[in-house]
Amino acid sequence: MIFVDFPIYGPLRIPLLILEWIIAVISLELGIIFFMKYIKQPNQLRTSQELGFTSFCLCFSLMRFLLIIGDYFSSDIIVSPFLIWGSGSVRDLFLNFGYFSLLSGVFIFVFSIEKYKKYLFRKYFFTSCFFSLIILFLITFFFNLEVIRISLFIFGPLFLYFIALYLIDIFKKILNKENILIDLIKIFPEFLLLSIGFVFSTEYSVKLFGLEFRLFGSIVQLISFGLIFYFFIRLPSFSELDWQDKVEEILLLDKKSGLCAFYKSFINKDANITEVLMSGAITSVNIMLEELIPATDAKISVIEKKGKILNIFSSKFLTGVFISRDKLNSIIFYLKQFTEKVESLYQHVLVDWDGNIDIFYPVENIITELFSRK
CATH class of the missing domain: 3.30.450.50 (Longin domain)
Structure with missing residues (x-):
């Protein structure tokens, strides 16, 4: 295991900061683009799905900014007591705020999609799951600042599964059925790369493999993130799909x-x-x-x-x-x-x-x- 101290210093600090700032800014701009796409439509064609994408992009951007503050400008030294907690660090506090921002954005996004269609067992199934995770996070947040990192292992796969179901539904609406498998194969590597990039950027990967892996993960995230949202921006208005x-x-x-x-x-x-x-x-x-x-x-x-x-x-x-x-x-x-x-x-x-x-x-x-x- 490689020992990495926070905040991050060294020769890779500036390249990592630049890449992660770019990811955060692009996410912010995409949120603004989706919102402008929403308000430019006639009132009768507006749907909450555009607002769902807006909230996801803005919350993802906020998470990236908070993680930048936590990883590059905040101390990781455990203090006891720490504010209202028995122990904790400034970095842990910013990480919690960042992950809660992402969880909130995903919750709004999933709710806006499930409002128009039932996925899996019943309507609002995934919305209920993410709402339960938010409640669980809020409860544990006041007792332990490190629990949110564990919850990501539940939240991540669940969200990817929902995205897979949503993409299949989208392709069924906009493409001929014989082309669904081909186009799913085309876009699946982009989501796979995004997941790999995110895993490489986590604290666990950095401690195992070093900051070089985080740099590689940030580059992969930037490329895959741009490709994925380029696909969604090219989609017609959600109200026109079916x-x-x-x-x-x-x-x-x-x-x-x-x-x-x-x-x-x-x-x-x-x-x-x-x-x-x-x-x-x-x-x-x-x-x-x-x-x-x-x-x-x-x-x-x-x-x-x-x-x-x-x-x-x-x-x-x-x-x-x-x-x-x-x-x-x-x-x-x-x-x-x-x-x-x-x-x-x-x-x-x-x-x-x-x-x-x-x-x-x-x-x-x-x-x-x-x-x-x-």
């Missing part, structure tokens, strides 16, 4: 006559539904719209019925309906966009529509464009 898969049926209704001008089903594509049948099927919807929505207003309604969500947007001439499995703000946003686009193209026809649905067949092209990732 909203198309939630939509099952699309209807366009003429507000004046109540007739169905256009219908498309994604769950029963072979169904031959006539205008008369469809008009009868949506009569109750029209009645509700007449009661709730004045004829001259463009308004939005969301009705939940027997596990289905009726997303309704009423414009000047048309009422658009997206029937979906889940309630998503992005569905309302694109329903409004779709209805207004069709209405702008057919406005001259809708003023005095004679009930001929054949003229609306080109709407299929708009559907294809809107659902291009479906």
Whole structure:
């Protein structure tokens, strides 16, 4: 075992400081980038997932800054008593604050992801696990400053397992199924390198192998960290990843006559539904719209019925309906966009529509464009 004294001095102090400052600053900038990406979106397309990535990056950056203070500018001499503890050091205190910052960022990140999807056994399973770790940390923090280092061996594998499940889910949404394995293989080494770099940078590795391993670990972390978050920044908005898969049926209704001008089903594509049948099927919807929505207003309604969500947007001439499995703000946003686009193209026809649905067949092209990732 190699004896390494803290704070770190020697010929490797400056290179290590520069690398770890770069990692901390890049993390901070990535957090700002994710936050700017969040606020630049329309309100209906904003999701907590961008805020989850923001909190993770900012908390990771704060951890790196606190670890820099602890490892390079704080004494490791054990003092007894130390503040409210029986024994401890200034470095131990900064390490605890740093790891608690990381744990808090991971908790917010996991909660923001599980808010939209169930992973593993039940919804918020991983959130509950990390919340329990936070409570355990807060309890033990007031008794022993060194326990947090042990908790990392529980926290680390659990977080990596959640990330693996999340990545698989992401690839299923944005890629063809036959490409999932290939792209997972491409990005897996980046996470593996990040884990290896972090292990090499820990106090245990430094004591076993020396500061050279910490320097190597910092370089590996910097490279892998940049590659991983380059991947996430290139992703489309999280609200756009799978909203198309939630939509099952699309209807366009003429507000004046109540007739169905256009219908498309994604769950029963072979169904031959006539205008008369469809008009009868949506009569109750029209009645509700007449009661709730004045004829001259463009308004939005969301009705939940027997596990289905009726997303309704009423414009000047048309009422658009997206029937979906889940309630998503992005569905309302694109329903409004779709209805207004069709209405702008057919406005001259809708003023005095004679009930001929054949003229609306080109709407299929708009559907294809809107659902291009479906």
